[in-house]
Amino acid sequence: MTSSLTNGIISLPTETLSDIFRFAVAGVTPKFWRPTLAAAPSLQTELERVANAPLLILSQVCSQWHEVAINNPTFWSDIEIDGVLGRTPAVREKAIGLLSARLERSRDAPLSISLTCEDNGKPPHSRIFYLLAQHSHRWETACVACSLEGLDTSVLNGRLPLLKDFQLQLPFATKLETVNFFGITPRLVNLSISAPLLRSESLAAILRRKQLRSFECVAMFRPEFQEVISMLPQLPVTTTMFYLTIHLDRRIFKPQWTFPLHLPSTTASISILALRSTAEFHPHHLSSALNEILASLTLPKLQEVLLRCSVYPKCVLEWPHTEFLALCERSGLGRCLKALCIAEVRIGEGDLLEILSMLEALEHLEVGDDPGDLGEGESLLLTDSFLRAMTWVPARDCLVPRLSYFAYTSRLRFTHGLVVDFVESRLERSADSLFHLRIHSFHRSDAHLDSVVHTKLCDLAAHNKRFVYI
Template sequence: MEHAGTCEACGETTSLQASPLPFDSEEMPRIIEHMRSHTWPPENSHFADVCLEGPKQLAQYDAEIDQLQRKVDSLKEKRQHLGTYVDACRSLFSAIRRLPNELLEKIFRMCSPLSARKMSDTDSPMQEADRLAKRYLFELTKVCSRWHGIVMNTPTLWSWVVVNPSLWLEPLHIEPPNKWDGHLRLLERSLEKSGACPLVVDFSVESIFSGAERALQMLMDQAGRWKRAYLRAPLDCFRNLGQLPMLELLHLSDDSSGDSDLYVFEAAPRLRHFEFRGLASRVPRVPWSQLESFLHWHVPMDPGELSSSLQLMHNLPNKGKFILDVDLDELEPPFALHPISSDLSALAMLLTACFDTVDLKGILQSIFEALTTPKLHTLELHRNWDAPAIPFWPHDAFAGFVERSSLGKSLTCFEIHIRITEGELLQCLAMFPLLETLVISDCTKESESVLVTDTLLGRLTIKAEADATTPPLIPALHFFSVSSILRFSDEVYWEFLLSRLESGKAAEKPFQARLYWLEPTERTFSAEMSSRIVALVRERRLQFDMGRDPDEPRRPE
């Protein structure tokens, strides 16, 4: 018969009583000793009683444990229900519920995955289907009815249309009947949901087939809403394209050869930026006179094609910017280019080189020897971060280009990210007394190619007349950005900053300085130096940014 008792551990009432069976921990060694021998326990020992009554006592303990476990489980369940209720009540006062729909819509757009807005060479057919279906948007609709309504009734969330029909085909590129009907329905839904708002269209196909034709026609039917268009397909596909009243940026990629007589892109009164990948002869007619920039991507290089590409700068208005992406590995100097004279105001080159065995310096030399740009105010020379080789600087050819073009009277912005010695850079900077913006980087760790040193900073420091042994370089400098392996001292950098802040130019607006480090280097200023810079920023005399170079590709973890 069970009798209520009190648990010695917690003081709670329990039906479980202490076991009447004797248990002595000191007796265990004696029991173990018996087991190691052949001695039989005495007949009057209590061991037999334990064997008989022990299982009953253990069962009582198990029953009590089960009962307590049920109580614990019940308490946990009640606690979970209460927690859910409390969280729900708190959610009623959540700050996100107070956000207006317009702000939530912007958050949704900013948080959209990159794969939903940009193609990749590694995209799979499944990823293409998810992108067409806007799956990430439908995940948001599951949060609450309000979010569901925002997603389904906000046209701008559906206005980024990315289509790659090449991924619709079977692995063997066979066209099964009606295979792409589902893809087309998804595309049609996005176009319908986007309403009348401007579209960003990204279309790419390797070879035209019926499904791709239907998709492209659906997009071209909405050409009046195109704001930015990235089109990678044969140009002949667009002959029936209508007017483009809203188009501001156009990217075309065409691998065909021969001359192009396509004129449909001329009907784009708002077009300001044009990018083209392919032969110069394939560039279609566009409203050149209104363009602000033209980028010729990945030019398939030989000297003749390079010359034809450079000749395209004549099409731009004087205020325009010409950007040339040059694959240096495909060229074999020496060669001469046709002389090119242009009143262009801005020129940029993206230089790709994978092999140091190529005469990279000779190629740039040929380009500079051909150019004359007397009204140039911006010159940028960029390296391709994804290519291992870094072009060398053709100093003599560049000096001739500067003298021929009288760049000392016009250049105000100079950006250089290729291999140049400190001495050559100092000579270049001495040619540009009107320079206001300077952006440079240490391209290698080799001593002769490290640019950002105490020597450079000292030459850029404006000193009092009594202390000045040489005149400072670029006295009008107002924006200075470096990507560096940080071989300079804090004090020299501080003296440079302070001297620029005390110049007459700094009184008009804050001096701007950017200091970025390149892997694997990293650096912070001393506490005193940091406090000085913070004070200048607070006084609005300095705009300063410091950190890892945002343009340098991240190394895999």
């Protein structure tokens, strides 16, 4: 039996074996050591990951496996390394040797580069940086999350011809002359930057490029918010996403501080607006910032709104109801907004019903109950009345008539059978289109969807190809 199995594996085509190796290695390779991880892996684990140890183990099985593992350049083209890996010269030499071998085995394949430091205020070791820079003409995606102070970044000038996705997260005190290569990226499609780069003279030229599809940045202080909002009209009409990370760390901003941003009124052509909080914040600071951002914008081509909270469910965003209604009115969002993703936002049922009654074009909706402990008299968002309002009945209008994707995170305190009625009515109304339903209970919650209802939904998905139940 073992002999037959071995012969069968050996006889597999090289392409099939390569795919098996790719999935196998992805399943056992340790996660990259990033500064945000609470507990970083051991130094030995990091060195093994840089060496792609699981793949090296497979390469020792037989000559065919060695040939497949070592000579497929795409296996070696994802380069993730901490720039100060190794606290001693000996360990550093080993890390550089492993990195050199990996780059050599990647041959001419486009590279995906992640260069970070456990302390992002420190620069990477110069030999690691310059070794990666020698291959910058092959960088296709790159994430640099560390200081570049003291490094000659001019070695990258004119040497980023393939770069499409670029994340450049630099410390707040970065001097702009250290990133003089910033604008020389002719194929750039997706750009993510930290606050210091908002002052870069080359940024304006990048934002006007027709191929740019997304622009992401971080803002903390008033001038940064003002600069970001002022930049939006510069984005080309082809740009699809504007992603703003709002960093109002409560360790920096005192509770009693007011937070007026004094943002300019701005009209922009973006189709996706994504706002995300980071770190822990004082709720009234973040609410003020969200209110002012929405109040400043007119977005006549907006198709998606996403509000995210990085510390959810410990904290949630407060729904800026008045400002969103005004944004809908002046931008005509009822005719163009197709996706509303606000599962990490605290919103009342009445406010949600009012919004949905305006958004005739909406197709994708993500909402959720409040994750906090509900006291007596407090209301849930997902209720029987809400599900009935979303259920289509002949000769009666329903909310969000074009809905094709509905996701909710819930305490499941509603009549569970109403979900089946809701799904069946949607499938009946849209006879030719798919309908997705995604149900999550809160983490560590004892609540579960009724087993009979769950079985009905599974059976419905099994017998109706237009229904996807997650």
